Amino acid sequence: MSKGLQLSKLIMGDAQADRVVPPTGFTARLTLFAAGAMAFLTVFALALSLASGRLAARWGEELAQSSTLRISAPDEQMAAQTAAALTVLESTPGIASARALSVEEQRNLLAPWFGPDLPLDSLPIPQLIEIVETEEGYDGAGLRLRLQAEVPGAVLDDHNRWRRPLERAAGRLRLLGWVSIGLIGAATAAMITLAANAALAANAQVISVLRLIGAQDSYIARAFVRRFTLRALSGAAIGTALGALAVFLLPSAQDSGGFLTGLGFQGIGWALLALIPPLAGVVAYLATGAAARRTLGELT
């Protein structure tokens, strides 16, 4: 018998074969519940994974392309050093543009911290130069060396210092999400195996009658496997739908895009959600199949 035919037989089933195993209320409810709860959890683990993935990508992109040069110098040297720094930057490969911020812009940057009435002129405020990189980026270490020689008061802040750990944390979070999904899958398999074993044990008498009248083990196993697969499938569908609804009802992401408000699914994320019930079905199919083969092998 071909695999395809077997699979279609499993899904479409034959009503008669299904009735051969008596209804098992307890294990049925257990499987339905376990699959539903696990699917619900998977939705959140998936949301977490996808969101932290997006976050890592965004931080990476936004911060990689820009850096800041800060010049601290006595008032009389400030203009000269700024000019020298701009000259160095303009001749550095990998830098698209460099621009000294105006006094007005610097005041705006500081306003949130010190208020609008800040007497900037009387304070030793460093001059900031905004650097926009090209795609390839520049060689930070080389630039620092040149600046050290030509603009002693310059400090290059290429954001690497705080960008790296953030990216790493987001990546770790995403990994944890996937590990959780794997663990949820394994726990689902374990629970369904237990339920299937209970059902098989409770039906030892039925199995012996079926064998007496010439049923092959594959037929008996199919009757059980089909039941558990369909139950896991429907339980997971319900759990996924509820989980998706819960995620959908979370406060939506704003532009400022905090992590907690960015948990929703986007684009391909919704497609991944649709994979949860069939995957639960596959897990149940494999787990019940193994349990049935083992039990039928032991029963004489």
Added chain:
Amino acid sequence: MIELDNIAYSYGGGELLSEVSFKLAPGSFHFLTGPSGSGKTTFLKLCYGALTPTAGRVQLFGKDVREMDRDDHAMTRRQIGVVHQDCQFLDHLPVRENVALPLTVSGKDSLEQHSNLKELLTWVGLGHRASALPPELSGGERQRAALARAVIMSPDVVLADEPTGNVDWEMSQRLLQLLVELNKMGKTILIATHDMNLIRAAKHHVQARVLRISGRKLQLAGADL
């Protein structure tokens, strides 16, 4: 079809059967008798491969039972109809579906077969009980349902273990009649029973041979009946 070659059997204690040889001829009608506990059920189980002899060789349709795997066993069960002494059914399915079960599990569950099923149920006098569940049946009704289930696949051989164990004389005559009719259709019949009256009654309708288990051996019982 069924061939026992100098076999012995023990359940672990002393030998229950020893030096038993027997060849079931196609189309024959046999009774198997012996005191309770002498090993009639054991002998039948050896005949359809549910037990493997502790010594000697059993061949079913040319195959040694020791070399048969589970699927082979399933296939021989379809060729040998068995009426078990304790008539096991699936209690959650109605009589109709229980009787049709051998068809169901072998994938021969066609519409045509289902019209045969109706006829068969009428034939064993269970037409009106087709929708009942097995626990709702009387002892005699259970035995007739078991007989119907044993023959629905139209097997070459029917082995019946005390098919008249739970029924009155009239009903046992009716069941016997069914088995005799099957034999006239060409089926090979082997009935284990300790009901001598049944055997005597059968002799009027069919050419039956009588086997007896006595002192662990199988004997062909003779004129004393």
